[in-house]
Amino acid sequence: MSPSQRIAVAGGTGHIGLHIVESLLSLSPTVPFLHIIVLSRSIKPEKSKITFAGSSAPIIAVDYNDTSGIESILREHNIDTVISALYGDADVFDIAQQNLLTAALNVPTIRRFAPSELSIDSETADSVTMYYLKKRPILQRLREIQAARSGPGIPSFEYTKFVTGLVMNYLASGNPKSSGEDAHGHMFAHKVIFDFENGTAEIPGDGQALFWMSRIQDMGEFIAHATQLDVWPEQMDLVGDMRSMNEIRALAEAILGKKLDVTYLSEEELQLRLGPNPSSLTNVVAEVMISFARGEVKRSETYAGLKDIVKPVGLEQFLRTWWS
Numbered sequence: 350m351s352p353s354q355r356i357a358v359a360g361g362t363g364h365i366g367l368h369i370v371e372s373l374l375s376l377s378p379t380v381p382f383l384h385i386i387v388l389s390r391s392i393k394p395e396k397s398k399i400t401f402a403g404s405s406a407p408i409i410a411v412d413y414n415d416t417s418g419i420e421s422i423l424r425e426h427n428i429d430t431v432i433s434a435l436y437g438d439a440d441v442f443d444i445a446q447q448n449l450l451t452a453a454l455n456v457p458t459i460r461r462f463a464p465s466e467l468s469i470d471s472e473t474a475d476s477v478t479m480y481y482l483k484k485r486p487i488l489q490r491l492r493e494i495q496a497a498r499s500g501p502g503i504p505s506f507e508y509t510k511f512v513t514g515l516v517m518n519y520l521a522s523g524n525p526k527s528s529g530e531d532a533h534g535h536m537f538a539h540k541v542i543f544d545f546e547n548g549t550a551e552i553p554g555d556g557q558a559l560f561w562m563s564r565i566q567d568m569g570e571f572i573a574h575a576t577q578l579d580v581w582p583e584q585m586d587l588v589g590d591m592r593s594m595n596e597i598r599a600l601a602e603a604i605l606g607k608k609l610d611v612t613y614l615s616e617e618e619l620q621l622r623l624g625p626n627p628s629s630l631t632n633v634v635a636e637v638m639i640s641f642a643r644g645e646v647k648r649s650e651t652y653a654g655l656k657d658i659v660k661p662v663g664l665e666q667f668l669r670t671w672w673s
Contacts, residue, residue: 357385357388357423358432361388364537368566372570390410390411415448416452427458429458430462430463431462446465463511466510473646479633516565521671524671532670550611553638560594564667567662582652587659587661589664601672616643620635620639
């Protein structure tokens with residue numbers, strides 16, 4: 350199979366999606382005939398395209414309940430690859446993303462599909478019931494589709510799940526730099542486990558659990574370069590850094606020059622944080638912390654086929670940039 354040339358990014362105006370689109374556009378000068386479109390639920394009148402590094406991608410409004418409408422757009426642009434950066438509540442994964450795949454499968458030029466993973470591995474994070482478990486059905490469907498299209502004389506089809514860990518940029522939230530907002534890229538400031546601004550941390554379990562993280566800018570670059578591979582494996586991991594919570598604590602204390610006030614939370618204490626609304630941010634954060642405490646994050650390394658192309662920023666360099 351050949352590299353992707355005509356790519357649709359669903360959710361490409363969102364926090365992670367916009368980084369993917371910009372990284373794809375940055376490839377345009379060196380990748381002939383690269384064509385990018387952005388699918389979005391809505392378009393602001395003053396924002397009909399995304400322009401970056403001298404190239405542009407049109408933003409096209411779609412209704413994710415209308416599979417024929419999505420199919421028409423993908424056909425019009427002869428799309429060969431669909432990358433989903435959709436994010437939201439259960440309906441996004443149960444309905445919107447499934448409809449996106451259904452539409453794509455009816456387009457004869459489509460040969461690649463990447464579902465919305467872009468975090469820790471949804472197939473190991475058993476404790477995150479509302480968010481990560483909802484990502485699993487489309488992976489099973491993609492496996493079945495790929496198997497059905499593997500025979501002779503059948504158009505080939507590939508999928509991959511991009512497992513990139515949590516967003517490292519969150520660990521810059523509250524940093525003292527005059528350009529501190531730049532640390533977040535297109536993400537929002539959000540403190541996860543560590544609050545370096547106030548010198549505190551709430552660590553799940555005994556602190557030995559692994560924390561897998563990557564910088565959001567590196568995620569975009571990784572996915573963009575992955576589109577130019579000849580073959581897609583079923584999973585591609587990006588590891589900016591992977592350390593235990595206690596190792597992160599020690600590194601941060603050395604950079605900050607002070608001890609953190611750390612609270613270690615048992616699984617029982619984290620369970621008490623779960624409220625009646627399973628899709629609330631509070632519940633998702635608590636379940637992610639429970640997942641960490643249970644050791645559901647498995648050790649990995651950056652996909653070998655991109656190791657020499659994408660050089661992600663490590664945690665020490667990132668923290669020294671924003672906290673020293």
